[in-house]
Amino acid sequence: MKMKVQSYCIFLLLFLILFTSPKPVLSDDTSFNDDVLGLIVFKAGLDDPKGKLSSWNEDDLTPCNWDGVDCDLSTKRVNSLVLDGFSLSGHVDRGLLRLQNLKILSLARNNFTGTINPDLPSSLGGLQVVDFSDNNLSGSIPEGFFNQCGSLRTVSFAKNNLTGKVPDSLSSCSTLVNVNFSYNQISGILPSGVWFLRAIQSFDLSNNLLEGEIPEGIKNLYDLRELNLQNNHFSGKIPEEIGGCLVLKSVDLSGNFLSGELPESMQRLTSCTSLSLQRNSLTGTIPDWIGGLKSLEILDLSANELSGWIPKSLGNLDSLLRLNLSRNQFTRNLPFSMANCSKLSTFDISQNEFSGHIPWWIFIMGLQGSPFHDLEVLDLSSNAFSGELPYGIGNLSSLQVLNVSGNNISGSIPVTIGELKSLYILDLSDNKINGSIPSEIQGASSLSELRLQRNFLSGRIPAEIDKCSSLTSLILSHNKLTGSIPASIANLTNLQYVDLSWNEVSGGLPKELTNLSHLLGFNVSYNQLQGELPVGGFFNTISPSSVSGNSLLCGSVVNQSCPSDHPKPIVLNPNSSSSNSSISAQNRHHKIILSISALIAIGAAAFIAVGVVAITVLNIHxxxxxxxxxxxxxxxxxxxxxxxxxxxxxxxxxxxxxxxxxxxxxxxxxxxxxxxxxxxxxxxxxxxxxxxxxxxxxxxxxxxxxxxxxxxxxxxxxxxxxxxxxxxxxxxxxxxxxxxxxxxxxxLSKGSLHKLLHDDNNSKDVFSWRQRFRIILGMAKGLAHLHQMDIIHYNLKSTNVLIDCSSEAKIGDYGLVKLLPMLDHCVLSSKIQSALGYMAPEFACRTVKITEKCDVYGFGILVLEVVTGRRPVEYMEDDVVVLCDMVRGALEEGKVEQCVDGRLLGNFAAEEAIPVIKLGLICASQVPSNRPDMAEVINILELIQCPSEGQEELE
CATH class of the missing domain: 3.30.200.20 (Phosphorylase Kinase; domain 1)
Structure with missing residues (x-):
C-alpha cells in the first residue's frame, strides 16, 4: 500500500509540474528533460501487462534508447514514438504533449480506451503521422483535431469504436495524404469538403454507417490513388466525374446501395488495378470500353442487377487475376477472346443465365501448358451450361475449387479429375451426369468436399475413395448408385457429413463406420440396405429419418429387432427300437453340443476381451x-x-x-x-x-x-x-x-436457453413472464448490435442463446460463417442444418440473396419458443407440429392467449404477451420484406412493455 501511495504522489507531482508551469522548469542539464518527463507521465497512466516499457527509466537523462522511442540525431529530442502491438491499455495521456519535436505517433494494435485528444496536432505543430488504429477508442472524432493540423500527413483511427460524423474541419487540413477511419460506427453524410484535400492519396472510410449520396467534386483529387467506401449505406449513382482521378489505382465502393450504370468517365482510369463494385444495385450492361482498362488485376461486379452479353473487349484485360461477375443476369455464352486472360486465379460467373457449352478454351493446352495454369477457383454454377465436362480438365493443375453445380452438364466424369492434386472442393451436383464415379478420383488427394448429388450416376462407390484422406463431406444422394458401401470409407477419419440417400445401394452397413469420431450427419435413407445397424459412436444417436426407406434394416433405431441365429434343437425319435443306442447317441450328441457351446462361449468371451482391449488402447491414443x-x-x-x-x-x-x-x-x-x-x-x-x-x-x-x-x-x-x-x-x-x-x-454457467426451456430437469426453475420478456428484449438488442456491425448470424437458435446468472440473454456463435471461404448456400446449409424450424425460407432458394432478414426470421421463431415454451418443430405420434403454424392458427381462432407456456399458470401480462406473440409472427413472415429491422423490433418491444411492470418482477 505504501508503494502505491508513493507512486501516486510521484505521478501527481509530475502532472503538476507538466501542466501548471508556464514554461519548462527543467533544463537539459538535469536528470529529467522535457521528453523524459512527458513519457514517464504517459507511462504512469498505462497498464503494461507484458512489460514492454520496462526500459523506460525515469532516472535516465535521455529516452533515446527506450523501446519504441527514436530521437533526432542532431537535437537529441524524441521525434518518433511507435508502440504498435505492445498490448498496452489505458488513456492517451496529455503527457505526450510535452514531446515538442514529435513527428510520428503510432499506438496501433493496443487496447487504448477513452476519446481522441483534440489538442494533439495543434500542440505538436510538427506532428506528421498519427496512428491509433486497432484500439478501443470511443466517442466522435473531435472537430478541433483538424482545425490546426499543422503538417499532419497521415491519420488513422481505423478499427475502433468511434461514432458521430466525419468532422467538417477535415477539409481544412490541406497537408493530409492518407486518411483512414475504417471499421468504426461513423454515421451521417460525407461532407463535400473532403474533396478539397488536394494532396490526398489514400482515403478509406469503409465499414461504417455513412449514408446519402457520394458528393460531387471528387475530380479535384488529382493525386488520389486509393478510394475505399465499401460497406456503408451510400445510395444514388457513382459520381460521373470519378474519371477525373486519373491516377486512381484502387476503387472499392462495394456493399452499398448504389444504382444506375457504370459512368463513362471510368474509361479514363487506365492506371486502375482493382475495381470492386459488388453488392450494389447497379444496372445496365458491361460497357465495351472496359477492355481499355488494361491495368486491371481485380474486377468484381458481382451481386448487382447487370444484364446483357459479356463484351469481347473483356479479353483485352490480360493482367486480370480475379474476375467475379456472379449473381447478375448475364446471358448467352462467354466470348472466346477471354482465353487471353491467362493469368486468372479466380473466375466466378455463377448464378447468371449463361448458356451453351462449357467454355472449352478454359481447358485447352497451349505452347506454355494450360492457358489458365494459375486458376485456383472456377465457379460456373447455377447457369444453363450444357455439354460434357472437358477431358482436359486435368490441365488446371492449380485448381482448388471447381463448382459447376446447377447446370445441364451431361456425360461422365472425366478420369483426368484425379490429376487435380490441389483440388479441395468439387461440386458437380444438380446436373445430368451419368456413368460411374471413376476410381481415379483417388488422385485428388486434397479433396475436402465431394458433392455429386442429384445426377444420374450409376455403378459402385469406389473403394479407392479412402485415398482422399482429407474428405469432410461426401454427398452422393439422388443418383442410381449400386453395390455395397465400401468399408474403406471408415478410413476417412475426418468425415463429418455423409449423404448416400435415394440410391440403390445394398448390403449391410460396415461396422467400422463407428470409428468415424467427427461424424455429424450420416444419411443412407431410401436404399436397399439390410442387416443390423452399427452400434456405437454417432450411430447411437442417429435420427430414424437418416436410415428410413430400408425395410430390411434392423436395430433399435428403426424399432425392428434383428433375427437371432441359434442352432436347431435336437429332437429324439420316441419310437426308436434301441433305447440304449438312442441314449448313447443322445449322450454323444449332447457332449458334442456342449463342446460346440463351450467353444462359442470361449470365442465370444475372447472377442469381447479383444474388443475391450482395443477400445481401451484407442481411448488412450x-x-x-x-x-x-x-x-x-x-x-x-x-x-x-x-x-x-x-x-x-x-x-x-x-x-x-x-x-x-x-x-x-x-x-x-x-x-x-x-x-x-x-x-x-x-x-x-x-x-x-x-x-x-x-x-x-x-x-x-x-x-x-x-x-x-x-x-x-x-x-x-x-x-x-x-x-x-x-x-x-x-x-x-x-x-x-x-x-x-x-x-x-x-x-456462462446456467447454459443455453434451449436447455432451460426444454430440459425436464429444470422444470422446477421456470422462467417468469418478466424474465422471458427480458430475454426476448436482450436477444433483440444483441442481434441489432450484430446487424449494426454488418454481421449476419446465419445460425440463430435457442442452443446458441446463453443465459447468465442474472437471466440476461447472450447470443453466441455469431460471425463463424465468416471464417469459411465462401458464403454460398451449400456451405451455409451444411453448417446450419441442425437449425430445423429456425431457417428462413430464402435458404431453400439459391437465387435469393441472404440478408439480415434471415436472422429476423430466426428471432421471430425464438420469440414464439420463449413465450410458448415449445420447440419450433415437435414430432407427435401421428403428426408434426410446426410452432409458427400452430400459433398463427390460434391467432386466427382468437385463442392465442392459450399458446402462452402453461407452466406460468396464467401468471403473465396478457397485454404484453399477445402483442409479443404477434411481433414474433411478423418477424417470421415468409416474405423477407415484410419482416422489420431489429432496431424497429427493439422500439416495438419497448412500446409493448407495460410501464408498471418495467421495474418490478411479475411473480
Missing part, C-alpha cells in the same frame, strides 16, 4: 492425442510455439484479447470428453478454468478444411473479438494451427 494438442495450446503462452512452422506440424499460436492464458487444470483436462459441454455444426465446446478461477468455454472448430488462411482467419477472429455488447457472448481469444483452431469464449 485419442486422449494422448488430445492431451498433446491441449498441451501445445495451454503452454504456448501467447507467443509462437517453440519450433518452426516448416518443421513442426503442431506449430501453433495462442492469442488472448485480455487477461492471461494460464489454465489451472493443466493441459490434459482441456479437450477431454469429461469437460465437453456441448457441440454443434461448427464444433465441440469444452469448459476449462483459468488460474485466477475464471471459467472459459473453448470451441474446437470442426471445419478445419474449410477455414481460410491463417491471416484471413486471424483478421476475422480479431474483428469478432472487438464485438462487445451485454447481450453477446464475448470472444476472449483464439488458438491457431493448420489442423486445429480453437475459439475461447466467456463461460
Amino acid at each position: 485419442v486422449r494422448n492425442s488430445m492431451a498433446r494438442s491441449a498441451a501445445q495450446f495451454a503452454f504456448s503462452g501467447g507467443e509462437d510455439y517453440s519450433g518452426s512452422p516448416e518443421n513442426d506440424p503442431n506449430y501453433g499460436k495462442l492469442v488472448m484479447f485480455s487477461g492471461d492464458a494460464d489454465f489451472a487444470d493443466g493441459a490434459h483436462n482441456l479437450l477431454n470428453k469429461d469437460s465437453e459441454i456441448g457441440r454443434g455444426g461448427f464444433g465441440v465446446v469444452y469448459r476449462t478454468v483459468l488460474r485466477d478461477g475464471h471459467s472459459v468455454a473453448i470451441k474446437k472448430l470442426t471445419v478445419s478444411s474449410l477455414i481460410k488462411s491463417q491471416d484471413d482467419f486471424e483478421r476475422e477472429v480479431k474483428n469478432l473479438g472487438k464485438v462487445r455488447h451485454q447481450n453477446l457472448v464475448t470472444l476472449e481469444g483464439y488458438y491457431w494451427t493448420s489442423s486445429l483452431q480453437l475459439l475461447i469464449y466467456e463461460y
Whole structure:
C-alpha cells in the first residue's frame, strides 16, 4: 500500500509540474528533460501487462534508447514514438504533449480506451503521422483535431469504436495524404469538403454507417490513388466525374446501395488495378470500353442487377487475376477472346443465365501448358451450361475449387479429375451426369468436399475413395448408385457429413463406420440396405429419418429387432427300437453340443476381451492425442510455439484479447470428453478454468478444411473479438494451427436457453413472464448490435442463446460463417442444418440473396419458443407440429392467449404477451420484406412493455 501511495504522489507531482508551469522548469542539464518527463507521465497512466516499457527509466537523462522511442540525431529530442502491438491499455495521456519535436505517433494494435485528444496536432505543430488504429477508442472524432493540423500527413483511427460524423474541419487540413477511419460506427453524410484535400492519396472510410449520396467534386483529387467506401449505406449513382482521378489505382465502393450504370468517365482510369463494385444495385450492361482498362488485376461486379452479353473487349484485360461477375443476369455464352486472360486465379460467373457449352478454351493446352495454369477457383454454377465436362480438365493443375453445380452438364466424369492434386472442393451436383464415379478420383488427394448429388450416376462407390484422406463431406444422394458401401470409407477419419440417400445401394452397413469420431450427419435413407445397424459412436444417436426407406434394416433405431441365429434343437425319435443306442447317441450328441457351446462361449468371451482391449488402447491414443494438442495450446503462452512452422506440424499460436492464458487444470483436462459441454455444426465446446478461477468455454472448430488462411482467419477472429455488447457472448481469444483452431469464449454457467426451456430437469426453475420478456428484449438488442456491425448470424437458435446468472440473454456463435471461404448456400446449409424450424425460407432458394432478414426470421421463431415454451418443430405420434403454424392458427381462432407456456399458470401480462406473440409472427413472415429491422423490433418491444411492470418482477 505504501508503494502505491508513493507512486501516486510521484505521478501527481509530475502532472503538476507538466501542466501548471508556464514554461519548462527543467533544463537539459538535469536528470529529467522535457521528453523524459512527458513519457514517464504517459507511462504512469498505462497498464503494461507484458512489460514492454520496462526500459523506460525515469532516472535516465535521455529516452533515446527506450523501446519504441527514436530521437533526432542532431537535437537529441524524441521525434518518433511507435508502440504498435505492445498490448498496452489505458488513456492517451496529455503527457505526450510535452514531446515538442514529435513527428510520428503510432499506438496501433493496443487496447487504448477513452476519446481522441483534440489538442494533439495543434500542440505538436510538427506532428506528421498519427496512428491509433486497432484500439478501443470511443466517442466522435473531435472537430478541433483538424482545425490546426499543422503538417499532419497521415491519420488513422481505423478499427475502433468511434461514432458521430466525419468532422467538417477535415477539409481544412490541406497537408493530409492518407486518411483512414475504417471499421468504426461513423454515421451521417460525407461532407463535400473532403474533396478539397488536394494532396490526398489514400482515403478509406469503409465499414461504417455513412449514408446519402457520394458528393460531387471528387475530380479535384488529382493525386488520389486509393478510394475505399465499401460497406456503408451510400445510395444514388457513382459520381460521373470519378474519371477525373486519373491516377486512381484502387476503387472499392462495394456493399452499398448504389444504382444506375457504370459512368463513362471510368474509361479514363487506365492506371486502375482493382475495381470492386459488388453488392450494389447497379444496372445496365458491361460497357465495351472496359477492355481499355488494361491495368486491371481485380474486377468484381458481382451481386448487382447487370444484364446483357459479356463484351469481347473483356479479353483485352490480360493482367486480370480475379474476375467475379456472379449473381447478375448475364446471358448467352462467354466470348472466346477471354482465353487471353491467362493469368486468372479466380473466375466466378455463377448464378447468371449463361448458356451453351462449357467454355472449352478454359481447358485447352497451349505452347506454355494450360492457358489458365494459375486458376485456383472456377465457379460456373447455377447457369444453363450444357455439354460434357472437358477431358482436359486435368490441365488446371492449380485448381482448388471447381463448382459447376446447377447446370445441364451431361456425360461422365472425366478420369483426368484425379490429376487435380490441389483440388479441395468439387461440386458437380444438380446436373445430368451419368456413368460411374471413376476410381481415379483417388488422385485428388486434397479433396475436402465431394458433392455429386442429384445426377444420374450409376455403378459402385469406389473403394479407392479412402485415398482422399482429407474428405469432410461426401454427398452422393439422388443418383442410381449400386453395390455395397465400401468399408474403406471408415478410413476417412475426418468425415463429418455423409449423404448416400435415394440410391440403390445394398448390403449391410460396415461396422467400422463407428470409428468415424467427427461424424455429424450420416444419411443412407431410401436404399436397399439390410442387416443390423452399427452400434456405437454417432450411430447411437442417429435420427430414424437418416436410415428410413430400408425395410430390411434392423436395430433399435428403426424399432425392428434383428433375427437371432441359434442352432436347431435336437429332437429324439420316441419310437426308436434301441433305447440304449438312442441314449448313447443322445449322450454323444449332447457332449458334442456342449463342446460346440463351450467353444462359442470361449470365442465370444475372447472377442469381447479383444474388443475391450482395443477400445481401451484407442481411448488412450485419442486422449494422448488430445492431451498433446491441449498441451501445445495451454503452454504456448501467447507467443509462437517453440519450433518452426516448416518443421513442426503442431506449430501453433495462442492469442488472448485480455487477461492471461494460464489454465489451472493443466493441459490434459482441456479437450477431454469429461469437460465437453456441448457441440454443434461448427464444433465441440469444452469448459476449462483459468488460474485466477475464471471459467472459459473453448470451441474446437470442426471445419478445419474449410477455414481460410491463417491471416484471413486471424483478421476475422480479431474483428469478432472487438464485438462487445451485454447481450453477446464475448470472444476472449483464439488458438491457431493448420489442423486445429480453437475459439475461447466467456463461460456462462446456467447454459443455453434451449436447455432451460426444454430440459425436464429444470422444470422446477421456470422462467417468469418478466424474465422471458427480458430475454426476448436482450436477444433483440444483441442481434441489432450484430446487424449494426454488418454481421449476419446465419445460425440463430435457442442452443446458441446463453443465459447468465442474472437471466440476461447472450447470443453466441455469431460471425463463424465468416471464417469459411465462401458464403454460398451449400456451405451455409451444411453448417446450419441442425437449425430445423429456425431457417428462413430464402435458404431453400439459391437465387435469393441472404440478408439480415434471415436472422429476423430466426428471432421471430425464438420469440414464439420463449413465450410458448415449445420447440419450433415437435414430432407427435401421428403428426408434426410446426410452432409458427400452430400459433398463427390460434391467432386466427382468437385463442392465442392459450399458446402462452402453461407452466406460468396464467401468471403473465396478457397485454404484453399477445402483442409479443404477434411481433414474433411478423418477424417470421415468409416474405423477407415484410419482416422489420431489429432496431424497429427493439422500439416495438419497448412500446409493448407495460410501464408498471418495467421495474418490478411479475411473480
